[in-house]
Amino acid sequence: MKRKKSIIFLGTISSLLILIIGIFAFLSRSIAQPPKEVKTLKVGSTLPLNLGMGVETKKMLEVIVPKFNEAGGFTVQGQRYTIDLILYDDKYSAEAGRAAVERLIYQDKVKFIICQIGSAPIVAGLATTESEKVMSFVGGASPKIVSPKNRYIFGTSTTRTSIPPLWTMAKRVFPNAKTVVFLSPDDETGRARANEETRVAEAFGVKVLQVLHYPRDTVDFSSITAKAKSFNSDLIDYPGAVAGTQFGLQLKAIYAAGFRGGQISAITPQMDEITAVASPEALEGLLCTMQGTEVPNPYPLAHEVKQDYMKKYGKWSEASLTWIHGWFAFVQAIKKADSLDPEVVANLIAARGLEWEIPNGKAMLVKRPDLGNNRYCDTCAEMAYSQIKNGKLAFIGRIPLDEAVSACEKVFGGKWR
Amino acid sequence: MTAALFTQLLVNGLATGMVYVLIASGLILVLGVARIFNFAHGEFYMLGAYATFALCQVLQVNFFISIILSMFVVALLAAICYRLIFHHIRGNLLLCAAASMGLSMMFERGALVSFGTQERGLPSVFTGVMAIGDAALPVEKIAVILLCVAIMLGLYYLLMRTKLGKAMRAVKLDTEVAALQGINTTMVYALAMAVGCSLAGLAGGIIAPLFSITPNMGHAMLLKCFMVLIVGGLESMLGGVVGGLIIGMTLSFGYYILGGLSEILLFSIIGMILVFKPGGLFGEVVEDV
Numbered sequence: 001m002k003r004k005k006s007i008i009f010l011g012t013i014s015s016l017l018i019l020i021i022g023i024f025a026f027l028s029r030s031i032a033q034p035p036k037e038v039k040t041l042k043v044g045s046t047l048p049l050n051l052g053m054g055v056e057t058k059k060m061l062e063v064i065v066p067k068f069n070e071a072g073g074f075t076v077q078g079q080r081y082t083i084d085l086i087l088y089d090d091k092y093s094a095e096a097g098r099a100a101v102e103r104l105i106y107q108d109k110v111k112f113i114i115c116q117i118g119s120a121p122i123v124a125g126l127a128t129t130e131s132e133k134v135m136s137f138v139g140g141a142s143p144k145i146v147s148p149k150n151r152y153i154f155g156t157s158t159t160r161t162s163i164p165p166l167w168t169m170a171k172r173v174f175p176n177a178k179t180v181v182f183l184s185p186d187d188e189t190g191r192a193r194a195n196e197e198t199r200v201a202e203a204f205g206v207k208v209l210q211v212l213h214y215p216r217d218t219v220d221f222s223s224i225t226a227k228a229k230s231f232n233s234d235l236i237d238y239p240g241a242v243a244g245t246q247f248g249l250q251l252k253a254i255y256a257a258g259f260r261g262g263q264i265s266a267i268t269p270q271m272d273e274i275t276a277v278a279s280p281e282a283l284e285g286l287l288c289t290m291q292g293t294e295v296p297n298p299y300p301l302a303h304e305v306k307q308d309y310m311k312k313y314g315k316w317s318e319a320s321l322t323w324i325h326g327w328f329a330f331v332q333a334i335k336k337a338d339s340l341d342p343e344v345v346a347n348l349i350a351a352r353g354l355e356w357e358i359p360n361g362k363a364m365l366v367k368r369p370d371l372g373n374n375r376y377c378d379t380c381a382e383m384a385y386s387q388i389k390n391g392k393l394a395f396i397g398r399i400p401l402d403e404a405v406s407a408c409e410k411v412f413g414g415k416w417r
Numbered sequence: 418m419t420a421a422l423f424t425q426l427l428v429n430g431l432a433t434g435m436v437y438v439l440i441a442s443g444l445i446l447v448l449g450v451a452r453i454f455n456f457a458h459g460e461f462y463m464l465g466a467y468a469t470f471a472l473c474q475v476l477q478v479n480f481f482i483s484i485i486l487s488m489f490v491v492a493l494l495a496a497i498c499y500r501l502i503f504h505h506i507r508g509n510l511l512l513c514a515a516a517s518m519g520l521s522m523m524f525e526r527g528a529l530v531s532f533g534t535q536e537r538g539l540p541s542v543f544t545g546v547m548a549i550g551d552a553a554l555p556v557e558k559i560a561v562i563l564l565c566v567a568i569m570l571g572l573y574y575l576l577m578r579t580k581l582g583k584a585m586r587a588v589k590l591d592t593e594v595a596a597l598q599g600i601n602t603t604m605v606y607a608l609a610m611a612v613g614c615s616l617a618g619l620a621g622g623i624i625a626p627l628f629s630i631t632p633n634m635g636h637a638m639l640l641k642c643f644m645v646l647i648v649g650g651l652e653s654m655l656g657g658v659v660g661g662l663i664i665g666m667t668l669s670f671g672y673y674i675l676g677g678l679s680e681i682l683l684f685s686i687i688g689m690i691l692v693f694k695p696g697g698l699f700g701e702v703v704e705d706v
Binding site: 049050051052055212213217219220222223224226227229230244245246248249252255256257258273276277279 | 419422425426429430432433533534535536537538539540541544546548551552553555557558626627628629634637668669670671672673676679
C-alpha cells in the first residue's frame, strides 16, 4: 500500500515536472521567436524637378521619409511598414505628369501618391488615379482636385484655402486698399488662383481692376508690369506665382515701372533667390506668408524638420516645406484608418475628416460645400505672415486654424467643418 | 495710352529689341560667312550668361570684366567647335544644321548637369529708376540699350574698317575669289564663328542681371532670333537690326494692347511681311538652301 502511494506520488510529481518543463519550453520558444518581418509600402510622388520648388520638396522628402523609416515606420493591423518612396519628374506639365502617374500605378504598383505640386500634372493624372482607386494627397490649386466627382484624391496643401486668411491679414496691414491688379501665370494653376483670389478680394471689399496673365516661363516682365502700373491700383497681388527667381523679377519689374503701392502674395518667397535679382527697395513692404520654421518660437515639428534638413544638406531652405503637407496627412490618415486599403482610408477620412500636425501648426481636412463637395476633401491650416523689411522677412502675426476656417466659410459660404 | 506709358513701353521694347539685334547679328554673321545655320546659337547665349554668373558670383569678378571674359570664353569655345566639327562638314548646310542641333543638346545637358535646374540671377549693376515726367525708366534698361548700340557700332567698325572685316565680307561674297586673293578662308570661317557666337555670349552676359539664367534659356531666344531673321532677311545685318527692333517693339506694345495674345500680333506681322517681302525686309528670296 505504502509502495503504491509512493508510485502515485512520484507519477504526479513527474507529470507536474513534465508539464512545467513543457510550459517553460513553450514560453521560451515564444520569446526566442523573431519578430514579424517589417514590410515595405511603396508610395509614389511626382514633382517638377525642372523648378526649384520641386527640387526642394524632393530634398525634404528625402530627409523626412528615411527618418520615418529609421524610427520604425508605422504599424497597420499589427504589421509594421516602412516606406519606399518612388519619385518621378513631372516637369510641371500635363503630359509628363500623366506619364509619371501611369508609371507609378502600372509599373510600380503604388496605391498612394503624395505631395504632387502642379495642377497641370495632378489634373492630367486624375482620371487614372480615380479609375485605379489610387489615393492621392496632393498640392495644386485647381478646384478640379476637390471636385465632388473624385473619391480618392485629397487636397492637402492650403493653396485653395490660404487666400481668405491672407486677405484677413491684408485688410489689417492695408486697411485703406480699395483696388487691386493681379499678375498671374497663364496656366491651370495661375487661372485657378486668379479666379479664386478675385472672389476673395471682392468679398473683402477690394475691387479687382484687371487680371494680367503671363506665360509661365516669362523672364521679361517689363511690359506686363508697365501695364499693371497703368491701372494705378492700391495693391498688386501675384496669384499662382512661384516663389523663386521669377517672383523676384516680377517685384523688380513692378518697382521699375514706378508702382509704389502695397503688394501681397500667398507664397513664401525664397529670399536668397529673390534678393539675388531684386533690390531691397523693390521688395519693401511685401505681405506674404512665412514658414513655421522662421517664426519666433516655432513648433517642435518645425524645429525638428529644419534641424534634420540642415544636418543632411548643411544649408536650410524654407522652400522645402511648402509642399510636404501631403506626407504628414498620408501618415496620419493611415494611422487613423489602420488600413492600407485606399478604399477604406479614403472613405474614412472623407466621412470623418482628419486633423494632423504640419510644421506651420495644425491642419485639418475641410468640406467644400461651395464647390458642391460635402466630403472632407480640402485643407485648412494655421498660417503665419510676414512683411519684407530691409530685404528680410519680418514676422507680423498668425491666423489660427479656427479663424482660417471661419474666413473661408465667410468668403465661400457653407459649413466647412 | 498716356505719354508716360508710351515712353516706358518704348524703352522696354528698345532694350529687348537691342538684345535680339545683338544675338541675331551673330547668327547672321555665322550664316553669311561660315554658311552654318547654327541651332546652337541660343546655347552660346546661355553659356555667356552662365559664365558671367560664375565669374561675378563665384569668383567675385567685376561685372564688366566678367562679360568681356565671358565673351572671350564663348568665342574660344565656338572656334574650337568650328575646328572640331563644322570644318569637316563645311559646305553642307543640312549636315551643319544637324551637327549644331547636337551641339545645342550637348551644351544644354552640360549646363543642366553643371548648374542644376535652379534659376539663377545676378543683382542689377545699374539700380534705380529715372523719372522723365510721369514715366519711370529703369536705368538698367537704358544702360542695356546704350551698351548694345556701342557693341553694334564696334561690330560695324570691325566689318567695315578692319582687314578681318574686309576678309569676312570677301569670303561671304565669293569664297574662291577670296582664297585666290590670299585670304585664309579656314581662319576666316573660324573667326566668323567665334565673333558671331561671342556676340550671343556677350548678350547673355548683358541680360544676366536683367532676367533669370536657366539651362534652357537659349531655346526661346533662338526662336526670337529666327523671327528677327525672317523679318529682316536671312543675311542682312541692317535687316537684323530692323527686325530685332520690330520684334522687341511688337512684344512690348503688343502686350499692352492684346495682353497674353501679343504673340498673335507678332506672327501676324511676320506673316504679312512674308506675303509682301518673302525674303524679309532687307533680304532676298533664298531659292536653294
